[in-house]
Amino acid sequence: MPDQGRGRDAEAxxxxxxxxxxxAAARRAPVRDVGAYPQVHWLAGLPGDVYVEAxxxxxxxxxxxxxxxLTPPAVLAEFDGWLALRHWYRILRDLAAVRGQETVLATGLLTRRPVRDHLLHTPVRIAVDERSGRIDVVLTGPAALRDRELLxxxxxxxxDWLRxxxxAGQGLGLNASVADVLRKWAAAAGEDMAFREDWAPDDAPGGPARIRLAPALVVRPPGRAPVADLYQELLGRSRIPxxxxxxxxxxxxxxxxxxxxxxxxxxxxxxxxxVRVLVATADATAAADLHAxxxxxxxxxxxxxxxAARVAERLRTTxxxxxxxxxxxxxxAQAAWRVAELRERAPAERPVPLEHAWIPARPGLPADPPITAPEAAELIGLPAGTxxxxxxxxxxxxxxxxxxxxxxxxxxxxHxxxxxxxxxxxxxxxxLRRCDVTVLARLDGNAATINAALRDLGLTGHPGGWDLTDHAVRAFTDALARRRPAVWARVAELSPQVDWAVxxxxxxxxxxxxxxxxxxPHRLAPAAEDLWQYLAEGTGPKRGPLRSGAQRQAERLLQxxxxxxxxxxxPDSLEVLHAYLNVLLVCQDLQYVWEEADVSFPADVPVEDRIARFRRAHDRLGRVRALLPVIEDTGHLLTGSGIPITHPLQWYGFSAALESALxxxxxARATTDLNALxxxxxxxxxxxxxxxxARTAIDARDPDAYARALEELAKAQRQRAAQIRRAELLERVRAVHPGLADLLSGPDEEWPDRIAHWDAAWAVAAGTARPPEGAWxxxxxxxxxxxxxxxxxxxxxAAVLARPDPAPSWIAPLWQIPELLPPEPDSFDVVVIDGEHGAxxxxxxxxWLAPRAVLVGQPGPDLPPPxxxxxxxxxxxxxxxxFTFLLDRFPEAPPPREDAWSSPADDAERSPAPVPGRLAFDESPPEPEPEEEEEQQPRARSIVTYKRPELVELVREISEAGPGLSDDEIVETARERLGCPADEEMLAGARLRFALESLRETSGTE
Known part of the structure; x- marks a missing residue:
């Protein structure tokens, strides 16, 4: 890295x-088992009454x-549904109270030893509607791919291309792109793994690598893996901000x-x-609360x-x-002048403001209006009788x-x-349609088991396309026909010998x-075993006539x-020879029993290849043998139905017929449900x-018409409620003031401004108006x-849009920032760290993102070791x-000057103009201002902050110092001495002239 800034050492x-x-990598060991998180709630357990917006x-x-x-329903049939909804309501209530940890929607459960965790995490916020008590699960940000953390x-x-x-927005929540991302990841990972869109979690940790959708709400500590990746990326940068x-x-x-x-x-x-600001908060809820x-x-x-996308679009179009x-x-300025004028004016008889005089006067009106101000605002907001x-x-x-x-x-x-x-x-x-429902359910379960096994064996599609020389096809065919069970049983009995040979x-x-x-091998194996045991007993080989019988026999056979x-x-070489001979014997036995089943394997290949082929054959045979009880049960269930199943073609026809019956x-079930609906x-x-x-749409099986009917029904309900409420409020007004009721019945663009002064206007009309002091x-x-x-x-x-590259400020959880924002040096003017929260x-x-920081809150205790x-x-x-490190490392800065954070709008009045949005702190402590020998002018501040006696005393001093000064000269001198902001010139002049008039009234001079 080249040296940057003020010659700081790049190696440091x-x-x-x-x-x-x-x-960051050591702060918290990566979690690779979803069961290790504090809370995991699988969405497969959501009640059917909860609609999920995919x-x-x-x-x-x-x-x-x-x-x-809290009270369970009186109808017993509704109890299970009530219990499930109550359970999930409590879960979401607890999640809404979680602080300092992240709640995410996890998808893509990867099961691959030692990993059993989700590949995709989408941050969510649990929002509780205080009015209705409803709890919403809101997606708050882009998804994150966690394969680097897990693997x-x-x-x-x-x-990287998938990341x-x-x-860019793929893989968010439960969108259709989630399955697409997971399939592409499975293909790109370089392993043969299956992906299924099941919502149920995969509980079995063993077996081949696989991925399920398995969505869940997971509470996890703020992750540090993206932070470690960010620092690794920064190590390759050539510039240190x-x-x-x-x-x-x-x-x-x-x-x-x-x-x-x-x-x-x-x-x-x-x-x-x-100023372009980056605010780092504790979690997504804190970020949303601060933004609100x-x-x-x-x-x-x-x-x-x-x-982020909506804010960026607004910046482009505004x-x-x-x-x-x-x-x-x-x-x-006019509003400020009005405030100053009212503050200067002595208490006097005040006329009734126009905004308080719009209600027709009527004798005998009560002191309190028939409807309150909020009800009056509600009344004018309700649609008229259209x-x-x-x-x-x-x-x-x-x-x-x-x-x-x-x-x-x-x-x-x-349909x-x-x-x-x-x-x-x-x-x-x-x-099959004439069968009992329970029989069909059992047949469906059996068919699913058998068809799943056939898919695993690669036997899919029409049996006419199967390889008839495949031993699994022959075994399955014989199993359906109940043919040669003893032959296949003898083949299966040799499976342990295959494992021994391997x-x-x-x-x-x-x-x-x-x-x-x-x-x-039948003669060589015993001889090799005898000689091996003989030598293993510690007796060395002999020569000549001293050789043992086992040695002489083995020498002839093993020559x-x-x-x-x-x-x-x-002994070692004989042990190897003996094992090799026994493997050959196993091959001969396997060859024999398989040939009895009309399946032949080549014998002129290396023994390792022969054993590998036998092992694959026995594994496939074992899969078929496991189906025998299911095939037997299926045949028993079909007894008397006239549907024979003795051949794969018949099984294929039965499967299609069963699917049609189901x-x-x-x-029929859907029709019944619709009719019941x-x-x-x-x-x-x-x-x-x-x-x-709506009823007609259900009968016509037109879901679009039904949706339109519901929308129109909701609109009609709102219209009905508005009409009833409007009639009720007008009736209450008419009972007291019929003329006002007629007035309120018509539209008028000035109603909002009038209703803003409802109570005061009613008091004026009723003759009880007593404006409180200072109301104006x-x-x-x-x-x-x-x-x-x-x-x-x-x-x-204007300041943001005046930048060369207008970009929004950000409010985001601290540990999500590396995943949300690119590490561009000084891309923000200041970072506000809203609470330490264990960071x-x-x-x-x-x-790296901002040259300055504002720490909000107090430092926390020391952290535990990583x-x-x-x-x-x-x-x-x-x-x-x-916070402790930063406050110890740097002396705390004094409060910023008025121009400490400048903007293009402010800089336009100064020359030369600094960089828009850049912090205006000096790099060195500010130089002291020279002391003035003459009388010091008052500190520049807004004219609104001065009280009238102060201004009267100021103009008195100026007029006494210069008896011949005109009013304009006195006002100009006072304005220069006050040094008020330039945009308050008119307001300052008005207040100073009023102070001059007050001085003359009190002194009795013109």
């Missing part, structure tokens, strides 16, 4: 990056659970500011000054993980010109009716099942055995045999026409605050918390 920076990388995107609700009453040995280049697709370089050698003004709280106000102020606390005009500049800023500035009269209809809640997706599912199921059953209608299918070949692997030509190029004369059963919608007098349309001032101050907020937001937008120094990557050892570093220890 690289050493710190390596230390932080190792610390197409939900960022910021959308995945599914919701309404408030479930450390995986070559990154295999799946980019996931970062200034903020990170300061960590190595603090110099100049401190880049740290520490505040006890008030993150929302701080962020709003920074954004209003045009920002003023509306300011908050739209901040992106959350779920709203424009704010100088005319808009000027208009807002004039409005704010459309049909809905009050004569019965109130029908569309939420109590079957949902449109459910009806669509039933209609499509009925699909009926269509497929029609195409596959055969005589066996008609016979183990024996593994023991003698690496040895080369050569036998004499035309040798007989010409070699082990590794030498005659077998040692489809007819499904179609229609009957569950009661027909009563005064029903709204939309309810009749409070109203003026409210208008001023509103105008200031609008100007503040407009300046913030260590591995979070220093934030100084789970794995980390090499020492002279700058920091692994146990040091983030």
């Amino acid at each position: 920076a690289a050493g710190l990056l390596r230390f932080l990388r190792d610390l 197409d939900a995107g960022p910021g959308d609700v995945l599914f919701s659970v309404p408030v479930i009453p 450390p040995g995986l070559r990154p280049e295999r799946t 980019e697709s996931v970062q 200034e903020g990170f370089a300061r960590l190595l050698g603090p110099a100049g003004r401190s880049p740290i500011m520490h505040v006890p709280g008030g993150a929302a106000a701080l962020v709003a102020d920074l954004l209003g000054r045009g 606390a920002l003023p509306p005009g300011i908050g739209t500049l901040c992106a959350l993980p779920a709203t 424009t704010i010109g100088p005319a808009t800023l000027g208009e807002l500035a004039d409005r704010e 459309g049909p009269d809905r009050t004569v209809h019965r109130d029908v809640d569309p939420a109590a009716l079957p949902s449109a997706p459910y009806v669509r599912t039933l209609v499509e199921t009925e 699909r099942a009926a269509e497929r059953a029609r195409r596959a209608d055969t005589e066996p299918a008609r016979r 183990e024996a070949l593994e023991r003698i692997a690496g040895h080369e055995v050569v036998l004499p030509p035309d040798s007989d 010409g045999a070699e082990v590794d190029g030498e005659p077998p004369a040692t 489809l007819v059963q499904d179609a 229609r009957d569950s919608i009661p027909a009563m007098p005064h029903d709204p026409p939309e309810l009749h349309a 001032l409070a109203d003026a101050e409210a208008r001023h605050r509103k105008a200031s907020a609008e100007l503040h937001a407009a300046r913030a937008w 260590g120094v591995e979070a220093l990557f934030l100084f 789970d794995a050892p980390v090499p020492a570093h002279p700058l920091v220890t692994p146990e040091t918390s983030l």
Whole structure:
């Protein structure tokens, strides 16, 4: 890395990056078993009444659970459903209270020793609606592919392209792209693994590698693996940004500011000054709460993980010109002038404001209005009597009716099942349809077991395309026909010998055995065993007449045999020879029994190949033999049905017929469900026409018409409620003030402004108006605050749009930032760390993104040691918390000057203009200002903050010092001495002239 900034040592920076990388990797050992997480809730257990929105995107609700009453239902049949919903409601309530940990939607359960965890994690937020108590599961950000974390040995280049697709939005939640991503990953991983879209988890840890969809809500500690990957990437960068370089050698003004709280106000102020801010929070809930606390005009500049695309699009399409800023500035100045004027005015008789005089006066009105101000605002917001009269209809809640997706599912199921059953209608299918439902269920289970085994054996499709020489085909055919059971039983009995032969070949692997030509293993094996045991007893080989009988017999039989190029004369070589001969004997036995079953294997291949072929054959045979009880049970169930199954062709026909019978059963069940659904919608007098349309749509099997009917019914319900409420409120007003009721019945664009002063206007009309002291001032101050907020937001937008590359600020969970934002140096002006929340120094990557930081909250205690050892570093220890390190490393900066965070809108009035949005802290402590020898002018501040006596005293001093000064000269001199902001010139002049008039009134002079 080349040296950057102020000559800091590149090797020191690289050493710190390596230390932080190792610390992030060691802070928490990677979890590779989903059972190790604190909470795992499988969505396969969701009740059927909970609708899951599979197409939900960022910021959308995945599914919701309404408030479930504590009292169980009186109907016993509804108890199980109530219990399941109550269970999930408690689960989501507990998840909503989780703090300091992440809740994610996990998909793609990978089972591959030693891994049993999900490949995809999508962050979610559990939101509780305080009004209704409903709990929503909201997707809050892009998904993350975790294969590097789960499989450390995986070559990154295999799946990097897929990781980019996931970062671009693929694999989110339960979208259709999730299955596509998982299939592509399985193909790219370089292993033969199957993917299934089952929601049920795979409990078996062993077996071949496999992937299931298996979605679950998982609570996990904030992950550090992306942080370690980020530091590894930063090690390859050639430039060290200034903020990170300061960590190595603090110099100049401190880049740290520490505040006890008030993150929302701080962020709003920074954004209003045009500063690009990155806010790091504890979790997704804290990020959403902070964003909601920002003023509306300011908050739209901040992106959350779920709203980044919308904020970026808004930045591209929004424009704010100088005319808009000027208009807002004039409005704010006028509002400020009005506030100053009201503060200066002495208490006097005040006329009734126009906004309080719009209610017609009427004698005998009560002191309190018939409806409250909120009810009056509600009344003018209700639609006038347009459309049909809905009050004569019965109130029908569309939420109590079957949902449109459910009806669509039933209609499509009925249509699909009926269509497929029609195409596959055969005589066996008609016979099977006459069977009992329980018999069909058992036959379906047996058929599923047998067909699954056939798929594993590669026997799919029509049997006419099967290889008749395949021993599995012959075994299955004989099993169906109950033919040659003894022959196949003898073959199966030799399976243990195949396993023994495999183990024996593994023991003698690496040895080369050569036998004499035309040798007989049946004679050689006993001789080799006798000689081996003889030598193993410690008796060495003899020569001449002293040789034993076993030695002489073995020498004759084993003459010409070699082990590794030498005659077998040692116990080890004889052991190898004996094992090899026994393997040959096993091959002969296997060859014999398989030939009895009309299956032949080549004998002129190496013994290792022969044993491998026998092993594969016995494994496949074992799969067929396991089906014998199922085949027997199927035949028993079909007794008397007239459906023979003695050949694979007959089995194929039976499977198709069974599927057709089940489809007819499904179609009948769907028809029954639809009819029951229609009957569950009661027909009563005064029903709204939309309810009749919904019943008609079910009869017509038109799900689109049913969905439209539900939408119209919901609209009709809202219209009915609005009409009833409007009539009720107008009736209450008419009983007291008929003229006002007639007035409120008509539309008027000024209603919102009038209703804002409802209580005061009623008091004026009733003759009881006694404006409280300062009411006008409070109203003026409210208008001023509103105008200031609008100007503040407009300046913030103008500052952002004035940048060469307008980009949003961000609010995101701390440990998700490496996955959300590219590590571009100084891409933000300042990072606000909203609470430490157990963060260590591995979070220093934030100084790569921004040169300065604001710490909100107090430092926490030291952290526990990491789970794995980390090499020492002279700058920091692994146990040091983030806030402690930064506050010890840097002296706390004083509060910023007014221009500490500048914006393009502010910089336009100064010359030369600094870089838009850049922090204006000096790199060295500010130089002291020269002391003034003459009288010092008051500190520059807003004219609004001065009280009238102060201004009167100021103009008195100026007029006494210059008796011949005119009023304009006195006002100009006072304005220069006050040094008020330039945009308050008119306001300052008005207040100073009023102070001059007050001075003359009190002194009795003109």
